[in-house]
Amino acid sequence: MKQVLTIITMISCIYTQSVLSQETKIVEDFKPSSVNQPERKFPQVNSQGRVRASISAPNANKVQLDIGGVKYDMIKDANGIWSGESNPQDEGFHYYQLNIDGASVPDPGTLYFYGAGRLGSGIEIPSKDQDFFALKDVPHGLVSENIYFSKLTNSFRRCFIYTPPDYNENIKTHYPVLYLQHGSFEDETGWPSQGKANLILDNLIAAKEATPMIIVMDNGYAYKPQNNQGNKKEQPASVFEEVLIAEVIPMIDAKFRTITNREHRAIAGLSMGANQTMRIMMNHLETFSQYGGFSGTSNYPSTDVIDASVFLDGKYKDGDALNKKIKLFWLGLGTKEPSPFPKSIGAFRAMLDQQKIKYVYYESPETAHEWLTWRRCLYQFASKLFR
Amino acid sequence: MKQVLTIITMISCIYTQSVLSQETKIVEDFKPSSVNQPERKFPQVNSQGRVRASISAPNANKVQLDIGGVKYDMIKDANGIWSGESNPQDEGFHYYQLNIDGASVPDPGTLYFYGAGRLGSGIEIPSKDQDFFALKDVPHGLVSENIYFSKLTNSFRRCFIYTPPDYNENIKTHYPVLYLQHGSFEDETGWPSQGKANLILDNLIAAKEATPMIIVMDNGYAYKPQNNQGNKKEQPASVFEEVLIAEVIPMIDAKFRTITNREHRAIAGLSMGANQTMRIMMNHLETFSQYGGFSGTSNYPSTDVIDASVFLDGKYKDGDALNKKIKLFWLGLGTKEPSPFPKSIGAFRAMLDQQKIKYVYYESPETAHEWLTWRRCLYQFASKLFR
Numbered sequence: 001m002k003q004v005l006t007i008i009t010m011i012s013c014i015y016t017q018s019v020l021s022q023e024t025k026i027v028e029d030f031k032p033s034s035v036n037q038p039e040r041k042f043p044q045v046n047s048q049g050r051v052r053a054s055i056s057a058p059n060a061n062k063v064q065l066d067i068g069g070v071k072y073d074m075i076k077d078a079n080g081i082w083s084g085e086s087n088p089q090d091e092g093f094h095y096y097q098l099n100i101d102g103a104s105v106p107d108p109g110t111l112y113f114y115g116a117g118r119l120g121s122g123i124e125i126p127s128k129d130q131d132f133f134a135l136k137d138v139p140h141g142l143v144s145e146n147i148y149f150s151k152l153t154n155s156f157r158r159c160f161i162y163t164p165p166d167y168n169e170n171i172k173t174h175y176p177v178l179y180l181q182h183g184s185f186e187d188e189t190g191w192p193s194q195g196k197a198n199l200i201l202d203n204l205i206a207a208k209e210a211t212p213m214i215i216v217m218d219n220g221y222a223y224k225p226q227n228n229q230g231n232k233k234e235q236p237a238s239v240f241e242e243v244l245i246a247e248v249i250p251m252i253d254a255k256f257r258t259i260t261n262r263e264h265r266a267i268a269g270l271s272m273g274a275n276q277t278m279r280i281m282m283n284h285l286e287t288f289s290q291y292g293g294f295s296g297t298s299n300y301p302s303t304d305v306i307d308a309s310v311f312l313d314g315k316y317k318d319g320d321a322l323n324k325k326i327k328l329f330w331l332g333l334g335t336k337e338p339s340p341f342p343k344s345i346g347a348f349r350a351m352l353d354q355q356k357i358k359y360v361y362y363e364s365p366e367t368a369h370e371w372l373t374w375r376r377c378l379y380q381f382a383s384k385l386f387r
Numbered sequence: 388m389k390q391v392l393t394i395i396t397m398i399s400c401i402y403t404q405s406v407l408s409q410e411t412k413i414v415e416d417f418k419p420s421s422v423n424q425p426e427r428k429f430p431q432v433n434s435q436g437r438v439r440a441s442i443s444a445p446n447a448n449k450v451q452l453d454i455g456g457v458k459y460d461m462i463k464d465a466n467g468i469w470s471g472e473s474n475p476q477d478e479g480f481h482y483y484q485l486n487i488d489g490a491s492v493p494d495p496g497t498l499y500f501y502g503a504g505r506l507g508s509g510i511e512i513p514s515k516d517q518d519f520f521a522l523k524d525v526p527h528g529l530v531s532e533n534i535y536f537s538k539l540t541n542s543f544r545r546c547f548i549y550t551p552p553d554y555n556e557n558i559k560t561h562y563p564v565l566y567l568q569h570g571s572f573e574d575e576t577g578w579p580s581q582g583k584a585n586l587i588l589d590n591l592i593a594a595k596e597a598t599p600m601i602i603v604m605d606n607g608y609a610y611k612p613q614n615n616q617g618n619k620k621e622q623p624a625s626v627f628e629e630v631l632i633a634e635v636i637p638m639i640d641a642k643f644r645t646i647t648n649r650e651h652r653a654i655a656g657l658s659m660g661a662n663q664t665m666r667i668m669m670n671h672l673e674t675f676s677q678y679g680g681f682s683g684t685s686n687y688p689s690t691d692v693i694d695a696s697v698f699l700d701g702k703y704k705d706g707d708a709l710n711k712k713i714k715l716f717w718l719g720l721g722t723k724e725p726s727p728f729p730k731s732i733g734a735f736r737a738m739l740d741q742q743k744i745k746y747v748y749y750e751s752p753e754t755a756h757e758w759l760t761w762r763r764c765l766y767q768f769a770s771k772l773f774r
Contacts, residue, residue: 098492101448103443105485108493108505112493
């Protein structure tokens with residue numbers, strides 16, 4: 001008996017050590033991140049998805065790599081260069097920063113991305129399916145920056161417009177339009193930058209897996225002007241829905257060769273944008289026929305059972321009518337998303353099921369509330385739009 | 388006599404004190420810089436053109452504001468916030484960074500701009516004439532990002548294209564094109580971002596002071612692929628001229644409604660871009676009829692007398708023929724530019740004078756080798772183009 005126990009203990013120890021060494025051993029196959037500035041060697045990523053950062057800070061006391069909510073201590077060499085590695089990260093795109101003696105700053109090695117309420121560093125952990133958003137030698141559409149003055153907000157605003165590769169050659173063709181929104185603490189640069197919306201569509205269109213379409217990416221934060229100046233404690237009233245319906249869509253229809261009916265207009269968004277655009281869709285079925293909600297629904301953050309007779313003023317009450325009116329109702333979620341997203345979206349789906357409302361549901365494998373989930377959602381969703 | 392001396396000494400002392408206090412006294416009218424990230428209060432600029440930076444770095448030993456080649460020590464308060472001011476800076480746009488215990492990093496408060504070989508912080512010192520590049524409620528053109536694969540460099544490249552406000556409405560109109568290049572250690576984002584090329588043209592066109600035109604802004608760094616891989620000590624061969632002539636211009640003429648003759652094509656650049664585009668202009672008078680050189684000429688960095696019979700293979704030998712062929716030859720320089728720009732451009736102008744070649748010469752008051760010089764140059768130059 002004692003011998004058996006000893007053997008079991010030994011096997012157990014060997015097993016534990018093996019798992020531990022797999023977890024802790026750093027594989028030395030680091031390569032510069034694909035979103036570094038030109039010629040910059042750091043940050044790097046290895047095959048385990050670890051991030052290695054490096055910065056010269058000869059007189060610093062403490063330097064940390066701050067990624068995924070964890071701060072990893074870096075170590076100084078004889079030349080004053082600090083280096084350090086994170087634990088393995090999920091595949092896809094992540095925001096991060098360096099912390100130098102308490103100062104949270106962008107890594108000077110990377111390109112910068114607007115998210116988490118700041119323009120800062122980002123890193124790309126190569127994903128197995130990265131081909132669908134890769135820059136390839138296929139015809140490329142344009143991404144155009146459009147500045148406009150909004151009377152509703154009394155301010156200058158900006159949207160980006162993707163036009164498909166053949167837009168500037170087929171000068172008599174008119175195109176359907178997808179209005180595509182970012183999440184909270186992000187802005188109109190999210191989709192054309194880290195979201196890779198243009199490359200995803202270029203690749204889909206080249207493979208004839210999507211209908212050529214225009215995509216409009218605006219800023220989801222829009223407030224009435226009086227609330228910008230008055231009592232600062234007052235919650236400003238969002239007028240994004242009004243800006244989109246009364247200002248953006250007419251502007252896009254005037255400036256671009258769009259097909260100006262509901263059958264050829266879709267609206268989608270991620271997280272906060274999914275919540276916003278779902279409300280806009282349901283309030284304006286005369287304007288849109290197709291909807292995509294990526295990692296978000298309008299009951300957020302509630303996970304309670306939804307009563308269709310009162311939710312969103314009863315907009316989901318008549319399932320039959322909606323099934324006739326809505327051409328595509330599409331929902332997506334990452335399998336690693338944190339609470340309350342799975343349960344909140346689950347509650348929404350249960351309501352749809354109860355109302356017998358048809359919808360498509362997609363799960364992004366092994367991704368959380370991050371951009372690889374949303375890139376995959378756009379890829380899946382866009383291939384079903386305007387078909 | 389002694390009394391007179393005493394009085395002179397006193398006056399002198401009072402005068403010196405007065406001048407000193409003017410120089411050293413910091414006027415407390417700082418305002419957030421116009422190129423800060425949304426909601427960011429720092430960095431700030433005051434009416435003297437001083438920059439005040441501020442960053443939380445509770446455990447740092449030394450923090451400095453690094454601008455205009457000078458590092459200014461910042462001071463820590465009880466909450467660990469470091470603050471400090473620079474001396475007055477010239478009006479216009481400047482690159483800068485913070486230095487935290489030896490680490491040179493972007494200021495987390497600003498937008499980021501590519502220049503000086505890195506994507507980093509920038510600041511705007513309000514200029515008296517800033518109205519000409521201000522964002523105003525006038526019709527705005529689009530700035531479109533265009534990705535293309537270059538066979539000559541065997542790489543993906545990118546250019547930005549400004550189309551004037553009426554381009555998407557007047558769908559039968561064809562437009563003249565200006566090819567506009569950045570300087571050394573900058574890229575294709577320079578003109579549409581800190582250069583404000585789109586706003587300058589929007590304002591000029593709204594005031595009917597410029598002919599509506601397309602502007603193409605490409606990357607001036609382009610190398611043969613073999614030189615990217617081979618012996619690293621080998622100087623790579625630039626093929627920018629070939630890329631522009633053989634790849635970019637045909638692509639632009641195919642994708643956009645251009646007028647495809649030399650009379651409606653101009654080329655201009657700043658600093659390194661002025662040098663490059665002058666050579667391209669003189670090698671391709673069949674392609675371009677109008678030229679703008681901002682803070683640069685092809686004899687750079689030489690200040691020697693130019694012999695027109697040999698300079699650029701004798702391209703300036705026949706002044707009469709050039710005066711007939713070239714519709715506009717335009718040169719600009721800031722009055723505070725450092726050596727060798729004034730003398731080098733002076734030597735070039737002396738050659739033009741000797742050859743009796745007609746040209747326009749503009750001096751930007753009180754600006755150095757920086758973006759306010761080049762914004763003013765574009766403003767002046769564009770108002771004379773295609774007229």
